[in-house]
Amino acid sequence: MELADVPALLILAGIIAYAVLAGADFGAPIWAVTARGEESGRLKESGHRSMAPVWEANHVWLIFVLVVCWTAYPEVFGAIFSTLWIPLILACLGIIMRAIGYVAGGVTVSRSVTWLAAIASLLVPFALGAVIGALVAGNVPPGNAEGDIISSWLAPVPVMVGLLLVATSAYLAAVYLAADADRRGENDLAEAFGNRALLAGVVAGLLAVTGLVVLYFDARQFFDAMVSTNGHDNELGRLCVCASAIAGTATLWLLSIRRYGQARFVAAVAVAAIVVGWGLAQQPEVLPGLTIHEAAASNEVIIGLLVAVAIGLLVLIPSLYLLYGLVLGGRFDPLTVPPTEPARPGQELDGVGRPIVGTVLAVAAVGGLLLFTSDGGARLYLGLALFMAGLVSGIVLLARGLVRAEG
């Protein structure tokens, strides 16, 4: 492995995170629209309650994937986004529609909003799956819109991968929602989602098998790289495909014995393994005639990116841990007993003396003057710092004073 491969691993990790986390966000509305009667309202509400606090954070993994791709492999990014702009804009429209569902879902549970979200749920996984399928089938040549903008993704392999992703996200959503309902002790709801998960899991499994057949006939080279032993040295890739199949089957078994909490993690493993299997088979040529090493940016850029990612992860991991800890620990679930807030005796706001106001004004004035009279260099930035410090303190003092008098 070389430095040029490392960002590709980050991209794979990002895709896995997006698939196993955001995939469920997209699957949930499918279950909301297919339910009937009294059950339907509860399914909708439960789906919204589980996903609303986390969907936005889940969504950022997609941005992460894009950004690493365009920084580390700019040519690959340009080629994919120009040739495949139609499925990509469909995905984007779906993402916006899904967000509309969450935004409106906070104040209402209306039928049209749920339908909008459900359409988005079909659109986004399908379109993003078609993009991956187009790469698998080798339909995206390097360059600016060099591939056919229709037949590159409206072809057997991309369509197959798109359908597989729709089924997978519906499946993941049902498994997660079953686990959430189970945690809250809503057993009937957990079972309702559990049964749906079983159904979707079987469908996803059948689609995966069909997908292999389509690969065999339509993208033989990729099929060989991914699963066959002839002439390819991709032991790890084959291992991943097997692992995915085993984990998928194990999830179905866990669902049938109602171990929803464990099913959640094993289902995620099944999805992660197949993504890794795809990634390993999609090399050395990531686009026809362009290897990942040829596409990579210079080492200096990649090192810079890795430094940025390392700093980012240092902050991100504890934050995500906190968020998921609160969510999975049930801390955001509706309170059965509202807390009785002990009446805290507050203090009135103090008045602010003239010396303080004068100092703030003076700091801002000196800073402003330095800024106004400098053309650059330390004097200017000192002026900027003083001016901004004066401005921010001034705003706080003014707001306090106004609140003291008026609030």
Add this chain to the structure above:
Amino acid sequence: MLDLVAAAGNFAFGPGNSFPTVDQDYLLQARQMQAMSFVMHVPLVCFGIAFPSLVIFMEWLGLRTGKAHFTAIARRWSKVMITLFAAGGVTGTLLSFELGMLWPGFMSAFGDVFGLAFGLEGFSFFIEAIFISIYVYSWEKLSPKKHILTGIPVIAAGITGSMMVIAVNAWMNNPSGFSIDQAGQVTDVKPFEALFANGHLWPQLTHMYIAAYIVVGFLIAGIYAFAWLKGRRGAYFRTALVVPLAVACLAAPAQLLIGDWAARTVADDQPIKLASFEGLDKTTEGAPETILGWYEPDGTIEYGIQIPKLLSLLAYHDPDATVQGLDTVPEDDLPPINVVRVAFQTMVGIGTGLAVLAAWFLWTWFRRRRLPRTKWFYRAVVLAGPAAVVALIAGWVTTEVGRQPWVVYGVMRTEQAVSGADGIVFGFGTLIAVYAVLVATVFWVLRRIARQPLPAEIAALEEVADGTG
């Protein structure tokens, strides 16, 4: 011409560069699609930057004084905040998709130069999304002290996120940190230098940051000024009016100073952009400032009001300074002058008007320790919010259209960046439809939030204050 070549560093300026021009019949539509997506996104960005600190200040007031109406405002605003954040998140996603869908030439050539900044922006977005969720969903579920702390990362991430995006835009205006070799390939990329050692970063960032506080301050204040006009003047409504007003009324005058700095930076590094702001045809010593009017193809300004030497004074702080004219570069290298000039004058005009409104408020407060009593003040505040949004967008039109025909100033032209794919114009149509639904939903949800009843004990006090109880 010499100045311009110097401004663009070592890069080929003009048609001599080696990036292929793309055959795209719909370049204008591609630009408009990008522009519309941006116009949708950037007011929401303002809320991402400025609103969290207002909400947290309100919560702090509630904690400090123990008075329920402060906390009630903070809770209601936090619902608005997460709604607008969601809309901002997805409209921003579309922008990042569009970078590739519309401008693959730009991304393929330069993605590695500035990509790092978007990486850090991505992490900022992560942190903001995580903590905004925790903040909004954990009222009453975390202790009050812990709860207010979860708001701090939201403010911090708002700063770092906008800084990273502005770093990229500043780089597009003043590119450095790479070389172009004999074969026309971008080499020798130094991403940190390109992004953070750029003299345009700080003026652009400060200008945008203060603009965000002006926009959010006046928009929120405008809503409660409207309520004031309708006779709702209890403590809840008065507080919700004066806090954003305090923010906007100090930020608006401050922006005059920061705007001056930003304009001087443009004068130094993008002289043709400055000449476009002003419609200055010929290089002039002691150049005049022309207000209003319309730039004619022969290089004159019809119907304008001319103030001698003011442009030299403003741009270089010297009434006799020489200002470079538009005729120093070929016509092919000029942006559409009237678009840039009208946008610039709109921004400056509205900005000055907002500063005058702020001065009125500050004067009344410092002299009389009370709010203005005339209804005209409150009417003006209601208008100030939308006007600030117009100024914000006009400002971005000024800088973005003013950079044309370049996507990377002096290095890559927009027609070399655009996608060669067919049918982009259909994508534009679909996008407009989906955005219409998004806007309608957001407004509808905000109305629903606004109509939710106040907590009973606050509502009772408000009714007494308004004389309706």
